[in-house]
Amino acid sequence: MAELDTFLFTSESVNEGHPDKLCDQISDAVLDACLAEDPDSKVACETCTKTNMVMVFGEITTKANVDYEKIVRDTCRGIGFVSNDVGLDADHCKVLVNIEQQSPDIAQGVHGHFTKRPEEIGAGDQGHMFGYATDETPEMMPLSHVLATKLGARLTEVRKNGTCPWLRPDGKTQVTVEYHNDNGAMVPIRVHTVLISTQHDETLSFVCLLPRHQVVMLVLIPLF
Incomplete structure (x- = not known):
């Protein structure tokens, strides 16, 4: 390749x-x-x-x-x-x-x-937006977007159900996917990087701040 x-x-x-x-x-x-x-x-x-x-x-x-x-x-x-x-x-x-x-x-x-x-009928505001559908996921959205959204939803879930009580409401997830250009078709190959930035209890150590099994693995593993 x-x-x-x-x-x-x-x-x-x-x-x-x-x-x-x-x-x-x-x-x-x-x-x-x-x-x-x-x-x-x-x-x-x-x-x-x-x-x-x-x-x-x-x-x-x-x-x-x-x-x-x-x-x-x-x-x-x-x-x-x-x-x-x-x-x-x-x-x-x-x-x-x-x-x-x-x-x-x-x-x-x-x-x-x-x-x-x-x-x-006139408009009170104007804007130009664009979007597209893709067949790489059942949601018809790019895999990177689907994964980032699901990771964020899971982060909220474990905060609210008490699994990770040290989490706070503010947070951001970012997923980088490597794609292969197959004669014009963009085919996802692998997840390259997963980044989770989240508000948390300031008294916790770095080791406690890794929601790997509660968040990342539960979202990514079933997809691969």
């Missing part, structure tokens, strides 16, 4: 306690709460967080009666942020909410869907 016929591809997955994921979940929860009471809600909600503080801001037009602070605290609590030791205490952290009505200019373009044809 020629050396140029192989290459490494890495995928990353963040746990539910990672700041990026935490903020996503809070914004999602706000959107869900608005849509539950008012399906015509227009929500542009952003969230940011730092040690023991969460801020929710943006532009929202809705008839729903939403308790934004309660949503923030409930989401943080459900993830496992329940004390200062883990960097955020859901019941005592500072929650800042700055929500305003949607800009009139944006509203004019997006609120006329009852009287406009679909092709005439």
Whole structure:
């Protein structure tokens, strides 16, 4: 097998306690709460967080009666942020909410869907996303992505079920897979590298921080 016929591809997955994921979940929860009471809600909600503080801001037009602070605290609590030791205490952290009505200019373009044809409805935001399906896994996703996601899910599972009580909510997994170019088909050959970065109890030694059998082996071995 020629050396140029192989290459490494890495995928990353963040746990539910990672700041990026935490903020996503809070914004999602706000959107869900608005849509539950008012399906015509227009929500542009952003969230940011730092040690023991969460801020929710943006532009929202809705008839729903939403308790934004309660949503923030409930989401943080459900993830496992329940004390200062883990960097955020859901019941005592500072929650800042700055929500305003949607800009009139944006509203004019997006609120006329009852009287406009679909092709005439404007967008309040724009973005270009791309994706693809692959037959290398049953999930139709790249193997590196599937493994990184499953490792992260397992890390959360052993934290919440008490198997690894020293784990904390924040974490990130990264998997590098070596692929072979088989006449244009990208065929996974082996797992090259597995990286787990996780928040943990600061009193533990390095040896205790290797969730090899509880996490890595239980996810990888059944696949090979």
